[in-house]
Amino acid sequence: MIETERYQSIDGRLYIDAGNTRIKAAICTGDHWQILFSGNLQDTVSFSDFIRALPESINEIRIASVIRGFIENKRPMFSGKTIRQVTVSGINPKYLDYHTIDTLGIDRFLACLGACHHSREAVVVVDAGTACTIDFMDQNRVFHGGYISPGLSIREKGLHEYAPSLPEVPRELPELWPGKSTREAIQWGITGGFINEIRAAIQNYKRQFGDLQVWLTGGDAEIIDRFMPIPCQRNAYLVFEGMRVYPSVGR
Numbered sequence: 001m002i003e004t005e006r007y008q009s010i011d012g013r014l015y016i017d018a019g020n021t022r023i024k025a026a027i028c029t030g031d032h033w034q035i036l037f038s039g040n041l042q043d044t045v046s047f048s049d050f051i052r053a054l055p056e057s058i059n060e061i062r063i064a065s066v067i068r069g070f071i072e073n074k075r076p077m078f079s080g081k082t083i084r085q086v087t088v089s090g091i092n093p094k095y096l097d098y099h100t101i102d103t104l105g106i107d108r109f110l111a112c113l114g115a116c117h118h119s120r121e122a123v124v125v126v127d128a129g130t131a132c133t134i135d136f137m138d139q140n141r142v143f144h145g146g147y148i149s150p151g152l153s154i155r156e157k158g159l160h161e162y163a164p165s166l167p168e169v170p171r172e173l174p175e176l177w178p179g180k181s182t183r184e185a186i187q188w189g190i191t192g193g194f195i196n197e198i199r200a201a202i203q204n205y206k207r208q209f210g211d212l213q214v215w216l217t218g219g220d221a222e223i224i225d226r227f228m229p230i231p232c233q234r235n236a237y238l239v240f241e242g243m244r245v246y247p248s249v250g251r
Contacts, residue, residue: 015240016065033240091250117242126198169186
């Protein structure tokens with residue numbers, strides 16, 4: 001059962017981020033975000049129960065999804081609520097320096113917008129989830145595109161699937177280079193390769209665009225923060241932050 005007193009939203013809105021595998025719902029409480037629901041995208045029963053239990057104090061639901069037809073398929077759940085879709089098509093083209101706008105995942109833009117709103121300067125956002133995206137937005141909130149590669153879990157599962165004789169190893173960096181054991185060699189190859197790949201991408205952005213601030217989000221942000229040799233800002237709610245200020249870049 002949902003406790004009504006938990007819903008102290010400062011703007012009366014519920015924000016929903018529907019990704020490829022998971023769905024999260026949050027409210028803004030003062031200067032903080034409160035996650036009220038987090039679950040598997042396929043668990044429609046739990047999500048439907050959550051939506052039905054929303055109190056009247058939530059008068060608007062703002063939704064961003066990378067899944068085509070998400071709102072249309074879920075619309076019966078939202079009966080009686082005002083729905084606002086957060087989509088790429090609603091962004092003023094002057095904020096999009098991107099050639100294939102119709103295939104741009106809205107979460108990539110929103111994460112950059114949330115970081116840019118906080119920093120007031122150019123940003124690179126590393127969103128480390130199932131896929132790892134590394135995107136650039138300048139100080140004028142223009143999204144310049146970026147980089148998509150397999151996330152850590154895909155790399156680990158891929159190596160294990162195609163080379164099952166190799167051991168599974170923890171996400172650590174060995175003290176010595178090069179690796180002096182098969183275990184260390186794999187750690188350098190997976191975790192070390194992942195970190196070095198991100199570092200190289202950031203350096204490429206700096207060479208092209210100059211000064212910028214690096215932001216980390218996503219499920220593997222902590223491990224990147226631990227091993228990244230440059231200062232980074234870490235925020236798990238960048239997509240929600242971007243949803244909140246999304247009207248500022250509207251048509």
